Amino acid sequence: MVTAKQERLSEIVGVALRLAEDGGLAAVSLRAIAAEVGLTPMALYGYVRGKDDLLDRLVARLLSEVAAPDPALDWRDRLLACARAARGMAHRYPRTFPLLLTRPAVLPDAVRVVDPLYAALLDAGVPQEDVPGLERMFSTFVLGFAVSEVGGRFGTGGLDPAERRAGVDPADVPAHRRLGEVLDRPVDWDAEFEEGLRRLLGVVERAAHRE
Amino acid sequence: MVTAKQERLSEIVGVALRLAEDGGLAAVSLRAIAAEVGLTPMALYGYVRGKDDLLDRLVARLLSEVAAPDPALDWRDRLLACARAARGMAHRYPRTFPLLLTRPAVLPDAVRVVDPLYAALLDAGVPQEDVPGLERMFSTFVLGFAVSEVGGRFGTGGLDPAERRAGVDPADVPAHRRLGEVLDRPVDWDAEFEEGLRRLLGVVERAAHRE
DNA sequence: ACCTGAACACCGTTCAAGT
């Protein structure tokens, strides 16, 4: 049974998510949310302990949207499905997504998302004691890549590749000179993500064979 | 020659860094910095374009502290040195460090830090066109791991491993049940980071041999 | 039980004014 209180809370979190995507995380304020749902700012404290609690619920909302992979799939395809789902969410909620990396992977929502990854690694034949660490390596890559991509770390800051190196003495960056025009090529981010996953599946396989 | 203006700017960024580490990024305000350096908040606009610009300078300050690896070292040891230096900085500046992942890897400071990584990958025999992508994979792991570690994503949120799974129906997380007590063991983060690096060196080697 | 109003101690930033 869904109470009126739960429904209002869900509306509050939904408004917070929309505000974040429309105006960035800085636009998520209790006052703005209150105005949007037709309450005074203080009334929100009946639903949420404070702003930190609200942000935790925002994280929980994102995690709740991650579908578990089809258990009939090969372990490889299950890992790939999870990774692609996470990156897809980063593209859907680019401004909220970085919270996943900064805030504690707090229970129980995170536990539910991680479980299929543990299962896939176990099914791959990874020794039990290596599973948690390998899961952290895998999810660190997936989250880190997605955050870098949508957060702009991989971007050029709106500059040409050429002007990007304008402020630097070429003598200080010899390897950039060795790479030359390779650095000016446009990047296919989908392909690079998939290539990273392919390499990580190789890592998993080798961990499974104790190399 | 260092002008008085440059010195004051450097002081401003230093105060910002200290405020961030003492009270978190939320404690970094133009008004607090101004009070600390003995100016009115508006006087800061003579040194900094605004708060965003200040945060960019904070990132630049961190990047300027990353020492280039000894070029006499093997490519492997150069990659390891860079990775350990980055993680060490995360431990020194745990509250400021996450900015590195969220903000654009903006020039020219970031370029100078990346150059030794490009050099190491080239010396390893990685084909030119694979170098930038492999560098992004490597630095994504290093930054992502360090941010997760100091930011608390890898942490338990202050809860016992046991109570961590209290709010979850065991039937919903079968792989957690399969792993059992393995999940309750304490983690040696140094060892896990090194293990991740070891695995990534393997990835680099295979990229160098075109596998 | 659920909500409001006023208040407190903060923000970043603009603008006009001072020396």
Place this chain on the structure above:
DNA sequence: ACCTGAACACCGTTCAAGT
């Protein structure tokens, strides 16, 4: 050139009060 003061439009949160 460098800095100040006042003002504007915001914050999160506490507390006492309303219905």
